[in-house]
Amino acid sequence: MMSNLFSNFDPSSPIFNLPLNWLSTSLGLFFIPVVFWLSSSRWTFLWSLISFSLHKEFKTLLGFSNPGSSIWMVTLFSIIVFNNLLGLFPYIFTSTSHLSMTFSLALPMWFSLMIFGWTKRYNHMFAHMVPLGTPSSLMPFMVLIETISNFIRPGTLAIRLAANMIAGHLLLTLLGSTGPSIPSFFIWVLLSSQILLLMLESAVAVIQSYVFAILSTLYTSEVY
Template identity: 65%
Template sequence: MMTNLFSVFDPMSSILNLPLNWLASLLGLFIMPFLFWMMPSRWSMMWSFVMYTLHKEFKLLLGPSFLGVSLIFISLFSLILFNNFLGLLPYIFTSSSHMALTLSLALPLWLAFMIFGWLNNTQHMFSHLVPQGTPPLLMPFMVLIESISNLIRPGTLAIRLAANMIAGHLLLTLLGNTGSSLSLSLLYFLILAQILLLTLEAAVAIIQSYVFAILSTLYASEVN
């Protein structure tokens, strides 16, 4: 029985208290590798074009000192995008709508950037705490504000992705539960609204995975 409105997002399928719904995040590992053994197709060429475009953009943001690091963010983009689209399919668990997954992606990345920056570019990291041209009287306040904004970055990354995925799925669930009480004429409008919302959710799935990856890239570029 559903105890509250958000319990539809809880992992319920389990064996020996092990939540099996989290295995939905690993479905890409079983599906994606087979694409490498297929003949070149329009799908593979389109995906290669997307990856190459992202690589050029990430490489431009990271600079020449982070050669090869763009592959990490391309993999991150692919993982989030795949899980977002899996959540649009019926009866498949949306792992990217949970803070357990989004924070597990954002926190280690941010922590690695901070450790690398403070160990290798300490003076540069200190300079980020005080923007250029700040009056001496405001410097303590700017250091405090910049420190807080830096500390909340993994939380904002995680909450942004989870909240956007939950909002659309919650609206789809609420509208879908009203279908049994509607007349036939109103049911057509409901189906049309659900199709439009699914289209919007597909766009949100792409946009949020791109935003997560591009913000992680910008945070990485600041430590060098």
Template identity: 65%
Template sequence: MMTNLFSVFDPTSSIMNLSLNWISTFIGILLIPMSFWLLPSGYSLLWNKILYTLHKEFSTLLGPTSHPGSSFIFISLFSLILFNNFLGLFPYIFTSSSHLSFTLALALPLWLSFMLYGWINHTQHMFAHLVPQGTPPVLMPFMVCIETISNVIRPGTLAVRLAANMIAGHLLMTLLGNTGPSLSLTILSFLIIGQIALLVLESAVAIIQSYVFAVLSTLYSSEVN
């Protein structure tokens, strides 16, 4: 019996007090196509197609003034989050993307590097970005405050959005799963169908949230050029 609903997210796997939970972050490496030492399969060709599509999408968002190859940073970010989101749907695998220590560790350094690069190399552009074009002079001080606050909370919103979406689906599936033993056979069959539907929904959320995280990071970086 769980004393706390969120205890399903507690780190519990360890050998000789050595935590093994965060090792699940690297299980996604096993899913990367082995095209470097084997003949390309249908799976690797599909993955290359996805990466090429993401490259075109992120290159468009970054604009023509971006550094060549900078889109691969965000493709790698997308791949890492996608693998971790999907692996968290399997039983007994630690969902690292549902913890703020994981999501904030991705969002904060990215945002901080964008801000440092922008303020050091494009100071005038960064100041101009605090006041949207066409703002009346009376509202300019308020707009600067609003834009500054919205800029500062960006890494927090990125991290919380990903973690909250992962936690919400897992909690709902845990709540429904815990009611199973006390249900009749007829209602239990409906519960299993509902759980399967939720699993499909969570699979879609895993893809969407990793894409949203990568796209928003790309948009934030395009603003500092």
């Protein structure tokens, strides 16, 4: 029995009363296809195709051709999409619905970019504060706006991902909790709506992972 609507996001295990549910973030490692096979499976081929397509897109957005420049973006996408999709299964904790998880992904990346940009490419960082063609009277305001926009980037990345994961899970929980109280001839309507919502949540899980990785790539390209 739920004590409140947000109890399904509780990271503590009901058995040991410890935050053991965070261990579910490592379950994605079991779904990564291994390469030590004589012939590739369909899952290996599909994942290689997805990774190669993301690599080409991220490499184009980054704008520079250093070896391995897009590997960490593909890895970031993989971590988020595995956790998002695993959270749709019953009794599996959704770690990406917590700000502690999403901030742990967004804040170190943003902080490392700021350290690199202001120590190695400070002229480029200063020039980015004022877009080309800005009138002289608006330059102080543009510097202030760009500074604020820069500082809130990790927060917007983290909150966007967590809020989208929480919204869908809460809607599924609300629909599921109405099952015992509705007439039996409406059960098929409830099941159909939950199946459609689950399909929508699967799409949202992939899209939000892609948005997080794309925005991280764009923020990185602004520094280089």
